[in-house]
Amino acid sequence: MKNYMIVFCLLISLLFIGCTNKNSFLGFNGSNFNFYDVTLPDSCFTLAYTWGDSIKVFSENNKLLLGNYDGAEIRTLIKFGSIPKVTNSSDIINSSIFIKFKIKTHLYNSNFRIDLYTLNKTWYENECSWDDYQKDSTWTHPGGDYNELLIKSIVFDTQTDTLSIQIPASVLYNWGQDSNTNHGILLKTYETTFNHLLELYSSETSTPPTLEFSYKVRTVNNNQTVETTKTYKSSALIDTYIHNAPDYLDTDDSQLSLWNIQPRSIALKFNIPLSVFQTVSPEIHDMNDLKKITINRANLILYKKNDDLPNTETVPSIGVGIYQEEISNQTYFEFNKIDFFSVSTENLHSDSLAVKITGPIQTIISKTKSNNGLIIRSNYKNKDFNRLNFYTINDPNPSQRPKIRIKFSTLKD
Numbered sequence: 001m002k003n004y005m006i007v008f009c010l011l012i013s014l015l016f017i018g019c020t021n022k023n024s025f026l027g028f029n030g031s032n033f034n035f036y037d038v039t040l041p042d043s044c045f046t047l048a049y050t051w052g053d054s055i056k057v058f059s060e061n062n063k064l065l066l067g068n069y070d071g072a073e074i075r076t077l078i079k080f081g082s083i084p085k086v087t088n089s090s091d092i093i094n095s096s097i098f099i100k101f102k103i104k105t106h107l108y109n110s111n112f113r114i115d116l117y118t119l120n121k122t123w124y125e126n127e128c129s130w131d132d133y134q135k136d137s138t139w140t141h142p143g144g145d146y147n148e149l150l151i152k153s154i155v156f157d158t159q160t161d162t163l164s165i166q167i168p169a170s171v172l173y174n175w176g177q178d179s180n181t182n183h184g185i186l187l188k189t190y191e192t193t194f195n196h197l198l199e200l201y202s203s204e205t206s207t208p209p210t211l212e213f214s215y216k217v218r219t220v221n222n223n224q225t226v227e228t229t230k231t232y233k234s235s236a237l238i239d240t241y242i243h244n245a246p247d248y249l250d251t252d253d254s255q256l257s258l259w260n261i262q263p264r265s266i267a268l269k270f271n272i273p274l275s276v277f278q279t280v281s282p283e284i285h286d287m288n289d290l291k292k293i294t295i296n297r298a299n300l301i302l303y304k305k306n307d308d309l310p311n312t313e314t315v316p317s318i319g320v321g322i323y324q325e326e327i328s329n330q331t332y333f334e335f336n337k338i339d340f341f342s343v344s345t346e347n348l349h350s351d352s353l354a355v356k357i358t359g360p361i362q363t364i365i366s367k368t369k370s371n372n373g374l375i376i377r378s379n380y381k382n383k384d385f386n387r388l389n390f391y392t393i394n395d396p397n398p399s400q401r402p403k404i405r406i407k408f409s410t411l412k413d
Helices: 002-020 169-177 274-278 287-291 358-365
Strands: 033-039 045-052 063-069 072-079 098-107 113-118 132-134 152-155 162-165 185-189 196-201 210-221 224-235 238-243 256-259 264-270 294-303 317-323 338-340 352-356 374-378 387-390 403-411
Touching (some): 317 352
Antiparallel strands (some): 033 403, 063 196, 256 264, 256 387, 294 352
C-alpha cells in the first residue's frame, strides 16, 4: 500500500510540474498548439426545418401529468398493491383514507376540477396509452375503460404543494374482498376548454404517490373479541399518464422546435468552408491540413422565441447525430440511420440554448463521415409537454439566426 501511495504522489507532482511549465505539452502558455475561434457565416446554413418525431411511451417517467393543454387531454392512471381484507366496509375508517400526490409543477395558475373513477381493465405501465391498455390490446373507449360511477370529485387548490384526495371506503373494501377487481384509479379533469396542466411526482421518485388509511381488525382471545386499529400505507405499485395529442406529420421551416409531446425535432444542414479556418489560422493551407485540426469544442447556438410554452426542464437533454443519408426535406428520419454522438446537456438560458456538436463537427472535418446533415432531438421526447421554439436560418434579424461556434487547435509549425 505504501508503494502505491509513493507512485501516486510522484504522478501528482509530475502533473503539477507539467501544468505550470510554460514549455511543457501540458502547459497552456508554452504548449505546442495554437488555439482559434471561428463562427460559421450564416451563408453556410443550407437547410433547417422541424419534423414530427415518433410517439411512444416514455418508460420510467418521473412525472405524472394531469390536465388539458393545446387541445390535448391528459389523464393519470394509478394502482396500489394488495388491500387488507376486512369483515365490513365500515371497518375501514372513511375519514382516514387519502391518496396523496406531491406536486412538482403547476402550469397556468387556475383552479380546476378533478374527477376519479375506478378502472376495469388490467393495464401495464410501460405499454399503456390513450388507445391501448396493453401492447396490441385496445381500450373499448379511448382514454381508458372505467366504471361510470364517479367515486370522487375535487377542486384542485393552486396554493398547495400536495394533492390529497379522499376516496370511499367501499372502493377499498371491494378491492380487499377480490384483488382481481383492483385495476386502479383514473384521474381526469372536468374542464377541457382552457389550458391547465399539473405535474406530479411519480412512483419512480423519492416522493411517490401514497395511499394511507386506518382499518379495524378483530381477534378472539379467551372467548373475548379484541378490536385493534391498524394503519395501511403504501406507495403506488404502478402509475402512468395517457394523452390524446395528435401525431405531428408535417414539416415547418418557419421555426425550429424541440417538443416532447407531439414530438418535434430539428433537421439541419450546413457547409464547413476551408476559407473560414484559413482566415484565422496560417497553418491551414488545404483540405489535408483541415483534416488534421482538433475540434476542442463546437456549439450550435439556437435563439429562443418568446412563445408562451410549458417548459419545466432548466437543463434540457439533447441528442445530436449525423444522418446516414443526405437530408433533403424528408418528413421522417429512421432512428437506426442516425449516428448519435454523446448526449448534450446544457443549461437553458433566457434567450438561447447551446447544443454541443463537437463530435459531429470533428467527424465531418476529419472526413470519417459524410456531411449529410444533423438530426437534433430531445432525449425527453414523449416525457412531458416541454416545448421550445427557436428562430430559423432565414429570420429577418441576423442576430436571431442559429450560429455554429467552433474552438479548434493546430500544431505549431
